Structure formats: C-alpha cells, structure tokens
Amino acid sequence: MAWLGAGAAQAATRVVVVAGMGGEPQYEERFGKWSEQVAQASATATGDPGQVQRLAGKNARREHIQAALKKAAEELKAGDQLVLVLIGHGSYDGSEYRFNIEGPDITGSELAAMLDRIPAQQLVVNATSSSGALAEKLANDRRVVITATRSGGERNATRFAGFWAEALTSEAADTDKDGNVTAREAFDYTVRRVADAFKADNAILTERARLEGREPARFVVSRLGPAALFAGDPQLAALRAEQDQIIARLAEMKALKANLPEDEYYARIEPVLVELARVGDRIDARFAALGVKVEEGGDAM
Known part of the structure; x- marks a missing residue:
C-alpha cells in the first residue's frame, strides 16, 4: 500500500x-x-x-x-x-x-x-x-x-x-x-x-x-519525491482525501480499544483496514498509470 x-x-x-x-x-x-x-x-x-x-x-x-x-x-x-x-x-x-x-x-x-x-x-x-x-x-x-x-x-x-x-x-x-x-x-x-x-x-x-x-x-x-504528485494530480488528491478520512476513523476506533471487548474491537476495525488497503491499491494503480514505479510491499520509486 x-x-x-x-x-x-x-x-x-x-x-x-x-x-x-x-x-x-x-x-x-x-x-x-x-x-x-x-x-x-x-x-x-x-x-x-x-x-x-x-x-x-x-x-x-x-x-x-x-x-x-x-x-x-x-x-x-x-x-x-x-x-x-x-x-x-x-x-x-x-x-x-x-x-x-x-x-x-x-x-x-x-x-x-x-x-x-x-x-x-x-x-x-x-x-x-x-x-x-x-x-x-x-x-x-x-x-x-x-x-x-x-x-x-x-x-x-x-x-x-x-x-x-x-x-x-x-x-x-x-x-x-x-x-x-x-x-x-x-x-x-x-x-x-x-x-x-x-x-x-x-x-x-x-x-x-x-x-x-x-x-x-x-x-x-x-x-x-513521488509523494509530491499528490499535490499536482487531481485523482491522487481525491484518493489521498479518501485515505485521510479512513485514517481518521481508524484513529477514533483505536481510542476506543481499551473500552471494548477484544473480539468486538477487531470486528469493528477489520473492515476499515480492508477499506484502507483497497484505497492503497487504487493509489498504486494511479502511480503506475503516471509511470511511477511502485515496489512490491509498497513504496513508490
């Protein structure tokens, strides 16, 4: 991602x-x-x-x-x-x-x-x-x-x-x-x-x-480097905004961890992590379309 x-x-x-x-x-x-x-x-x-x-x-x-x-x-x-x-x-x-x-x-x-x-x-x-x-x-x-x-x-x-x-x-x-x-x-x-x-x-x-x-x-x-492309590419900017919103939700969930049963906590957070990974995949795809190499595991080069 x-x-x-x-x-x-x-x-x-x-x-x-x-x-x-x-x-x-x-x-x-x-x-x-x-x-x-x-x-x-x-x-x-x-x-x-x-x-x-x-x-x-x-x-x-x-x-x-x-x-x-x-x-x-x-x-x-x-x-x-x-x-x-x-x-x-x-x-x-x-x-x-x-x-x-x-x-x-x-x-x-x-x-x-x-x-x-x-x-x-x-x-x-x-x-x-x-x-x-x-x-x-x-x-x-x-x-x-x-x-x-x-x-x-x-x-x-x-x-x-x-x-x-x-x-x-x-x-x-x-x-x-x-x-x-x-x-x-x-x-x-x-x-x-x-x-x-x-x-x-x-x-x-x-x-x-x-x-x-x-x-x-x-x-x-x-x-x-390639991260600066977020500033100049509308699609990447939109994806970053979506990614940031998901990160905000994760931060809110993590703050509740101490007050929730472990099973309930992970049941809540897992779908959000999956959603975050999918956005990461879309970012990788956009980088590829722009000719920016993305290493397996995940940083753009």
Whole structure:
C-alpha cells in the first residue's frame, strides 16, 4: 500500500507563514527566504496553494495576522488542520511574550486568544527567540506547539527556522522513507541540525527546542519525491482525501480499544483496514498509470 498519509487525517489544511521584522538587512533576508521556502513546501504538502498564506514585511502587521486567523476561524472545521509558522525575533519580559512585527508587536496572549477561536486541529511552529515562553500558554489537547527555545530566557537570534525550512526538502528528514515529512520528523531533524551547527562553530548550545502536544506525526508538513504528485494530480488528491478520512476513523476506533471487548474491537476495525488497503491499491494503480514505479510491499520509486 503506497503513501499512507502519516497521520494527516483531516479534510483540509490551512497554512499561515509569518515572517516578522528582522531589524537588520541580514535578518530581513533570512526571514524572507526561510518563509518563502516553508510556504512553497506547504503548498506541495497541502496540494492546494490557495490554502497557504505567507505574510511578510509590511503585510505582516498585527491586522494582517488577525485577519488571517479570523478567516481560519470562520472557514475551518474541527476535522481540518491549521499550521501556523512564525519566523523572526521574539521577546519576553518575564510575563508576556511578543512576536516582533512591523508596527505594534503581537503578544502571546493575543495569539492564544485568536487560536482558541479556531476549531481545527493546530500545529504552531514558533521559530523565534524567547519562543519557549509560549509553549505552555498555547499547549492544549488539539494543539501541537513547537518552539525554537526551551524558555523565554533564551533571547539570542535562533537558527531553528532555517533548518526547519531545510527539513521540508530533505530526504534525510523523512526517517521512515514514506515520502511524507511529519512535524515530528521535521522537529527531530531540525534539533539535530541546530546542535550540529553550534558544534561546528565550537559554540555552547544556547538554543534548545521544545515540542508540546500529542501526536505531532499527524501533521504532514512536506511531501517529497513521488509523494509530491499528490499535490499536482487531481485523482491522487481525491484518493489521498479518501485515505485521510479512513485514517481518521481508524484513529477514533483505536481510542476506543481499551473500552471494548477484544473480539468486538477487531470486528469493528477489520473492515476499515480492508477499506484502507483497497484505497492503497487504487493509489498504486494511479502511480503506475503516471509511470511511477511502485515496489512490491509498497513504496513508490
């Protein structure tokens, strides 16, 4: 069975990438470049560039961020996903985190209030300095929070965003080699690359990333190789949506396992597994029609 979506069990995914104020030309260039890379990879991952919004420079003011998240609150449902990526500088005064943008900064409390109005499952990647101050404030049952720093006290400019962008196009980040880079895989890759960079510079590691929340692997943040075909082929996109819905049903069933007699549990789950296998076969057939080789057992080559 080819290209089982690694936990991306939602009907629609909205991605908002925000590049904050750099303050210096080198940072302005870096933040712009990294945000573009993340947005491009997200367009491939979602299969719908229209669901990806990049805000940068004068278009990343408080009102623009508020408008993007307000639109997400109005349009997304509980079964959908929202991915919010913040790239830039942050600050923390001991009580409140701030994301540095053109005009008035946006605070952690404001971000939390806006995100709480959105019913979708959420992945928040805050790649700024002092971002660890937001981890506990934002964490809840339907939200995975990734921060570049462990606490608000880590104030140096971070390297996390650059390596996160790199992870989205790196086969090395795809540890299970299924063509999908999940948030878990991207996080692990980025943490390794940040540590390697500090070591190469003979510098003390002052940037310790953090991940809070359940099942980060349910968020697919990038698709590589043949998996990227899902973004450009309508038939594959429809099959992926069908596959994702089945995966969502499986996840719901697995949550009930502890409360059901074993025979009843397997009687319920077996037909869904068969249905999932049949969709996988149809995906394999579509890959074959497109001239993509599928190895027996199941990965497209």
